[in-house]
Amino acid sequence: MTEVTTPLWEVFIRARNGLSHKHAGSIHAADSEMALQAARDVYTRRGEGQSVWVVRSSDIVASDPVDKDMMFEPTATKIYRHPTFYEIPDEVGNM
Amino acid sequence: MTDDNSLFDYVIRLADDHLILGQRLGEWCGEAPTLEEDLALANIALDLIGQARSLYDYAATVEGKGRDEDQLAFLRYERDYRNALIAELPNGDFACTITRQFFVAAFMKPFWHAMLNSKDATLAAIAAKALKEVSYHLRHASEWVIRLGDGTEESHRRMVDALDEMSIYTGELFEMDDLSKRMVEQGIGVDAAGLEREWRTTVETVLSEATLKFPEVSHMQTGGRAGRHTEHLGHILSELQYMQRTYPGLTW
Numbered sequence: 001m002t003e004v005t006t007p008l009w010e011v012f013i014r015a016r017n018g019l020s021h022k023h024a025g026s027i028h029a030a031d032s033e034m035a036l037q038a039a040r041d042v043y044t045r046r047g048e049g050q051s052v053w054v055v056r057s058s059d060i061v062a063s064d065p066v067d068k069d070m071m072f073e074p075t076a077t078k079i080y081r082h083p084t085f086y087e088i089p090d091e092v093g094n095m
Numbered sequence: 096m097t098d099d100n101s102l103f104d105y106v107i108r109l110a111d112d113h114l115i116l117g118q119r120l121g122e123w124c125g126e127a128p129t130l131e132e133d134l135a136l137a138n139i140a141l142d143l144i145g146q147a148r149s150l151y152d153y154a155a156t157v158e159g160k161g162r163d164e165d166q167l168a169f170l171r172y173e174r175d176y177r178n179a180l181i182a183e184l185p186n187g188d189f190a191c192t193i194t195r196q197f198f199v200a201a202f203m204k205p206f207w208h209a210m211l212n213s214k215d216a217t218l219a220a221i222a223a224k225a226l227k228e229v230s231y232h233l234r235h236a237s238e239w240v241i242r243l244g245d246g247t248e249e250s251h252r253r254m255v256d257a258l259d260e261m262s263i264y265t266g267e268l269f270e271m272d273d274l275s276k277r278m279v280e281q282g283i284g285v286d287a288a289g290l291e292r293e294w295r296t297t298v299e300t301v302l303s304e305a306t307l308k309f310p311e312v313s314h315m316q317t318g319g320r321a322g323r324h325t326e327h328l329g330h331i332l333s334e335l336q337y338m339q340r341t342y343p344g345l346t347w
């Protein structure tokens with residue numbers, strides 16, 4: 001099995017209703033149908049999932065680690081963006 | 096409940112089918128062509144063994160002689176096993192294994208579906224659980240049959256060989272002997288012969304998408320239901336039974 005005939009796919013699993021799909025890992029498969037089966041077989045053996053997504057790894061656009069400082073560093077000093085300055089009224093309960 | 100051994104014998108056949116096929120398929124564990132398929136085949140094998148456990152457990156209750164599922168699974172002799180021959184056939188290459196699983200799953204899916212209406216509540220409950228599992232087994236095997244058949248020249252050739260090898264063992268699945276007929280008459284068992292048309296349609300639909308054909312079969316192999324097995328069963332049993340025979344009563 002070569003990378004050409006069985007490319008890499010990223011697997012995302014949603015554990016319960018109301019949660020979002022989370023990256024679980026990756027698998028090799030020939031096409032989307034087989035990728036979905038392989039994802040189910042490899043990553044949902046212990047009741048982890050209600051729903052599975054598979055995406056060709058090559059279709060994912062990723063940020064370049066070189067750009068890390070430019071992309072993410074500037075937010076470090078902007079603590080006012082965190083909602084930690086608000087008092088939550090008791091009536092609201094847990095948020 | 097019947098006053099003879101019919102129900103016990105009938106359940107044992109089903110249990111043996113699933114234990115032996117599960118044990119056989121489990122031989123791929125650690126050996127499959129890819130990690131993904133290694134897990135897929137092991138998952139299916141474990142589904143089959145889980146179904147076998149429920150069936151042996153029920154058979155033990157029906158028998159009422161104090162034997163448990165382990166004794167029924169591990170401490171009988173070769174001639175006492177009543178599985179269809181197709182369950183014990185060697186795995187061969189991947190195409191062979193996939194073809195065998197495809198043929199069996201295409202049969203067991205309508206079988207369990209029919210069993211949902213059994214007057215026997217336990218068998219109907221086992222069927223409800225097994226039906227979900229076997230539906231996936233059929234889908235898994237079908238997708239592979241299509242890709243192997245309509246794949247490369249080599250995968251196509253291997254599928255043609257596998258169909259020749261396995262097709263002669265499919266007739267036994269639809270056999271209706273006295274025991275099966277009695278079970279159907281009592282509203283407990285499934286009319287296996289009546290499932291052949293649906294099986295054939297499923298098989299031919301998938302094979303045609305796979306650019307393959309079901310071979311002409313002039314003579315179907317038979318014997319498993321009467322305890323007459325291929326030479327392969329004894330070897331499976333020697334491995335399967337080793338622990339219980341060496342350490343009687345051993346548990347996990």
